[in-house]
Amino acid sequence: MRERLAARNSEISSFYVMEFLRRAKQLEAQGKDVIHMEIGEPDFPAPPTIVDAGIKHLLTGEVKYTPAAGLPELRKKIAAFYQQRYGVTVDEQRIFVTPGASGAFLLAFGASLNPNEKLLMADPCYPCNSNFAILFGGKAKTIAVDASSRYQLTASHIKEHWTPITKGALIASPSNPTGTLISPEELKQSIHTVNSLGGCFYSDEIYHGLVYDTKATTALAVSNDVFVINSFSKYFGMTGWRIGWLIVPDEFIEATEKLAQNIYIATSTLSQYAALAAFDENTLAELENRRAEFAARRDFLYDNLLRLGFEIPIKPEGAFYIYANCKKFTDDSYQFALDLLEAEAVAITPGKDFGSHDAQQTLRFAYTTSIDKMTIAMQRLHRFINKG
């Protein structure tokens, strides 16, 4: 019998965190008080200014397709945001509004990746990236990184692993799962290395708003010859609205537009009108308060995990994750996370979701819940560790 399932499916791995989320929801349905530290989703809702803008537009009844690249006024506002936040000028024509950073990756890889080409990425990193590459017939070449490079790819990694079939390199700063940033100098070196090799540089800047003691540098401050992926999901608290953006080098504008037209026609019109309020002064003021709350949560969780005996070689500077080494307690972090969920109703994500390097000894804790809830989670974790 002819195989009907496409061969590529066997190469695509599950997003394990979703399995943990499903089990956590089942336990909740049975009446368990689950503390969610698994999913990368802020517990804050979208700011009221954004929700109001969405409702106002919905009531006009004019929810039609927008241009494939997005509402011109939203693209303009995104360009203005780069000017205001980073002092960087971006031509609006290079900006595409997308269904989340996920949609941005589909366009970026669709426009640039040929079958059999490889993309360099860090291990650990956000797991969907390598699966997007597979979707276009390409492949990720993951490179084990550790605290010595702040869990980021460096220019020397790129040089060492570059081959004739390498298409480019992808960095995410702050990183998911480690929350660590690439230094401005290293970012510059990496971009120059990739560009001098004739490749594409992809910069995932989805956690840029959520940086605590320092500032993130956008790849656009270094070069116009980069793909920048960003989103309204995290800093702007709009996960379920499915809206983000992609900035492409000039030569990719036409190809990206064609792909957007064909793949999804346009990003949700309602979400685009709502996002017009995302850069208002009131909205940004509220988001900055939330950022301060995330910083306090990070400090709380970092101190408590260290106290319990987890190892965290670098204090994360951004995103809302702590990637902790749990070798003191287990050499099977997947089983540890499963058992913790069943025994104590605390949901976290095993290292396996982010690669294979040290994955069995690592766990990702998301501080997307209140300090009050995390206080209870830490008590439960303490009990679990001491029972084991």
Ligand SMILES: Cc1ncc(COP(=O)(O)O)c(C=O)c1O
């Ligand atoms: C590093 C990173 N990139 C991209 C995404 C995709 O985000 P979205 O499609 O919701 O914008 C996520 C989501 O968790 C992420 O952590």
